[in-house]
Amino acid sequence: MRFLSKIKTHKTDEELVESLGRGNSSALDELYSRYAQRVTFYCTKMLSDIHKAEDIVHDIFLRLIEKENIVDANRRFSTWIFSSAYNACKNEYRRRQTKEILHEQLDEHIVHLPEFSLSLDRQLFKELLEQELDELSSEHRTVFILRYVEDFPIKEIAAITEIPEGTVKSRLYYCTKKLSEKLHIFSHYYKD
Amino acid sequence: MKTYITKEDIPDLASRIPFEQLSEAEQEQIIDLLGSQENYTTMRLAIQQTRVVLQQEMQRVSLPNKAPQSLHNALAQKKKIHFLLQPIPLYQVGIGLAASIAIVFFTISKPMPNTTYVSVPAPTQEVVHVHNFDKDSLISILADSIRNAFGNEKQQTKIVRYYTYKESPTFSAPVITDSERQVDGKVVGNPYGGLDNLPNVMAQNKGVTASENDAVVRFTYREVSMR
Numbered sequence: 001m002r003f004l005s006k007i008k009t010h011k012t013d014e015e016l017v018e019s020l021g022r023g024n025s026s027a028l029d030e031l032y033s034r035y036a037q038r039v040t041f042y043c044t045k046m047l048s049d050i051h052k053a054e055d056i057v058h059d060i061f062l063r064l065i066e067k068e069n070i071v072d073a074n075r076r077f078s079t080w081i082f083s084s085a086y087n088a089c090k091n092e093y094r095r096r097q098t099k100e101i102l103h104e105q106l107d108e109h110i111v112h113l114p115e116f117s118l119s120l121d122r123q124l125f126k127e128l129l130e131q132e133l134d135e136l137s138s139e140h141r142t143v144f145i146l147r148y149v150e151d152f153p154i155k156e157i158a159a160i161t162e163i164p165e166g167t168v169k170s171r172l173y174y175c176t177k178k179l180s181e182k183l184h185i186f187s188h189y190y191k192d
Numbered sequence: 193m194k195t196y197i198t199k200e201d202i203p204d205l206a207s208r209i210p211f212e213q214l215s216e217a218e219q220e221q222i223i224d225l226l227g228s229q230e231n232y233t234t235m236r237l238a239i240q241q242t243r244v245v246l247q248q249e250m251q252r253v254s255l256p257n258k259a260p261q262s263l264h265n266a267l268a269q270k271k272k273i274h275f276l277l278q279p280i281p282l283y284q285v286g287i288g289l290a291a292s293i294a295i296v297f298f299t300i301s302k303p304m305p306n307t308t309y310v311s312v313p314a315p316t317q318e319v320v321h322v323h324n325f326d327k328d329s330l331i332s333i334l335a336d337s338i339r340n341a342f343g344n345e346k347q348q349t350k351i352v353r354y355y356t357y358k359e360s361p362t363f364s365a366p367v368i369t370d371s372e373r374q375v376d377g378k379v380v381g382n383p384y385g386g387l388d389n390l391p392n393v394m395a396q397n398k399g400v401t402a403s404e405n406d407a408v409v410r411f412t413y414r415e416v417s418m419r
Contacts, residue, residue: 025264032259041250050253061259065266126245148207148239149246169200176203180231180238 013077020064032061035078038150039085045145046089046138056088075159082150083160086142093138125186132182136175143168144175197221206236207243 011019011027013034019027036057043053060081063070071080133141142161146152154172158165197205197218202225211219211232222232 020267023267023270025259025267028263028267029258032263033257036259037250037253037255040255041253044253045246054255058260058263061263062266065263066270125241126249129242129245145246147203148243149250154204166200169204172203173200176206176235176239179242180235183238183241184234186237186241 014071014073017064017071017077021068028061028065031064031077035081036061039081042082042145042150043085043089045133045149046086046141047092048134052092056085056092060084060088076156078152079156079159082146082152083162086160089138089142125183128183128186129179132179136178140171140175143171144179147172197225199225202226202232203235203239206232207239210236 011030013031016027016031020031039060040050040053040057043056044050047053063084064081071077133144136144139161143157146157146160147154152160154165154168157168161168195215195218202222205214205218205222211222211229214222219229223229226232226235
């Protein structure tokens, strides 16, 4: 019985959105715990600004609360929320016009946490990876993060970014090849 | 059946399958596309390590498990009424309510077919004026009226002539044409236009009586005025 009740309480994202539409605050908490961190991280990577990323996430959830039927019934909630984040980041890029790299802000929140200790190799790898990711265009970085951090399938990435699947695959190949060329010096540290 | 691999397929393959586990045909194609097995392995490691590093980094983004209070406040402010488990916004409820009231007003409560309007009469005061004139007094009044009302010598002459005729034994009513009754270009409704109350008398179309011997003329008229 306990097992059954556990299954019953694990609602899908779409069920939670429906429940949120009826004013259920626990549905809001559940959706927030599932997505806030992921979307914040995605936006941080896209904008190199964790404060802006947090603002974007807050605005997305606010729109989810305030607007009726904002999530298309035919789309997955994950697609909707990352699509919203992607568009918000694009708007932010337009607003800025010139990209600003603010490593310090991200490091302030992440690297200086006491439990976050990396080996030197990994630290170097991370720094080089950060640098290479920053050098990618926002379009390439988006597909890269959505594929390898969020594990979205190609089809869903295409839906989020509103580009053809072939373009997603092409961008992924470009990013991966570029990164592997830059990061190949670390390959001997990580055994397959 | 031989699988055809494009270079765009390689990242997906590399992220999932080590080079050794690929079929010979796939290995050949990948070497053709990437140049060497090492390049495939490097790409696979890069993907794996990038994934690990980024996911660890994501875990360091510290956010509360629950939504912040500002979002809960926004949710609380958005009050809704539910109908058949479906949320209905408050403004839609308002529109529905207004429409229902309109339907009740225009459909159910039909207007009365024979509407009787009842007016309460204002308090009035009725005064009956009766004026008796003999020939002398009438001529005297008319003479005053003529003097007051007419500046026109011609009209004055006609009216005086009328009473001159009336006083004579061979009295016959003179015919006074419209042109003769004009004062300042307007036709006077009666020859005795100078009397103040004569329009009121004439409007009632009654009240002018005469005794048989024409010695006395009585003007009777009714005046109704608000108190």
